[in-house]
Amino acid sequence: MFCLRLRLSLKPGTSVFTVKVHRVHKLASLHKAVTLPPKKVQNILYPFSSVEPYLDRSVDRTPFQLFHPSLEDLVKAEKVFCPSPSHKIDYFISAERVVQIPALRQPEVCFIGRSNVGKSSLIKCLFALAPDVEVRVSKTPGHTKKMNFFKVGKAFTIVDMPGYGYREPKDFVEMVEPYLYTRTNLVRTFLLVDGSVGLQKADLLALEMCEDTRRPYVIVVTKIDKCNHGTLLMNLMNLQDVVNSQTSSCFPQPFLVSSHNFWGIYLLRCFIAHVAGGIRLRESSHS
Numbered sequence: 001m002f003c004l005r006l007r008l009s010l011k012p013g014t015s016v017f018t019v020k021v022h023r024v025h026k027l028a029s030l031h032k033a034v035t036l037p038p039k040k041v042q043n044i045l046y047p048f049s050s051v052e053p054y055l056d057r058s059v060d061r062t063p064f065q066l067f068h069p070s071l072e073d074l075v076k077a078e079k080v081f082c083p084s085p086s087h088k089i090d091y092f093i094s095a096e097r098v099v100q101i102p103a104l105r106q107p108e109v110c111f112i113g114r115s116n117v118g119k120s121s122l123i124k125c126l127f128a129l130a131p132d133v134e135v136r137v138s139k140t141p142g143h144t145k146k147m148n149f150f151k152v153g154k155a156f157t158i159v160d161m162p163g164y165g166y167r168e169p170k171d172f173v174e175m176v177e178p179y180l181y182t183r184t185n186l187v188r189t190f191l192l193v194d195g196s197v198g199l200q201k202a203d204l205l206a207l208e209m210c211e212d213t214r215r216p217y218v219i220v221v222t223k224i225d226k227c228n229h230g231t232l233l234m235n236l237m238n239l240q241d242v243v244n245s246q247t248s249s250c251f252p253q254p255f256l257v258s259s260h261n262f263w264g265i266y267l268l269r270c271f272i273a274h275v276a277g278g279i280r281l282r283e284s285s286h287s
């Protein structure tokens with residue numbers, strides 16, 4: 001049911017074999033996460049529950065819990081992110097222009113956001129059960145320069161985009177906009193916003209661009225481990241105001257994540273597997 005914990009790759013060509021060990025993070029899989037104390041399990045699986053008690057009674061909680069799959073569904077979704085010989089998870093291609101990307105029949109999801117918001121880290125975390133997949137992360141903003149495609153078996157493709165804002169590629173718009181507007185198999189765009197700093201001017205422009213495409217998109221709030229509950233809630237409420245008043249294609253529920261401690265990763269895997277991987281969830285799980 002769950003992946004092997006270690007994978008060894010032997011590099012021939014040298015007199016002594018080099019053994020490369022790719023460790024699977026201890027929280028990569030749900031079966032470890034659910035052994036934590038119950039409150040922690042609740043917060044790691046459904047991170048909104050960690051800030052919900054601090055919300056004013058008058059605030060409607062419904063939009064934050066529209067997608068609330070069962071543990072059984074989360075386990076089902078996790079299998080989609082678990083590689084096997086017949087279900088390989090791997091880097092596919094990088095491109096600077098949409099015309100360079102082969103047309104694919106399987107659905108695609110992409111991750112956009114400011115440089116340094118945590119796009120590559122999030123994808124790496126989603127792929128934590130496939131530690132051989134190389135997703136490059138860096139402290140330096142503007143690290144990802146091209147659109148990087150990763151295949152999840154024959155189920156779907158995930159695209160890691162370069163960031164906008166500080167140190168963005170000078171042809172960012174020429175690279176990303178045509179993709180967002182014309183890629184026919186794109187089923188969801190995930191717009192990442194840093195939860196510790198909230199919506200920035202550049203994010204509002206990105207939001208506008210997503211609205212313009214008239215395609216469904218979802219907001220992911222990153223780095224929730226980095227700030228206190230008060231700051232996170234204030235940024236979250238401001239975000240909800242903008243979503244309510246300025247958007248029509250945005251899914252009303254923001255997904256809260258931390259790639260450093262795996263909060264929200266299982267829920268996001270489940271949402272992606274639901275919208276792109278074709279898994280069927282129990283009736284009550286989804287909006």
Ligand SMILES: Nc1nc2c(ncn2[C@@H]2O[C@H](COP(=O)(O)OP(=O)(O)OP(=O)(O)O)[C@@H](O)[C@H]2O)c(=O)[nH]1
Binds near residue numbers: 137161259
């Ligand atoms: N505290 C904290 N730091 C994070 C988290 N996710 C990413 N980071 C850090 O943020 C920095 C940028 O992460 P990346 O994943 O490379 O960001 P990116 O959005 O892909 O950046 P570009 O490719 O430059 O656009 C790295 O130092 C990460 O370790 C998180 O959930 N919590």
Ligand SMILES: [Mg+2]
Binds near residue numbers: 119120121136137
């Ligand atoms: Mg990146």
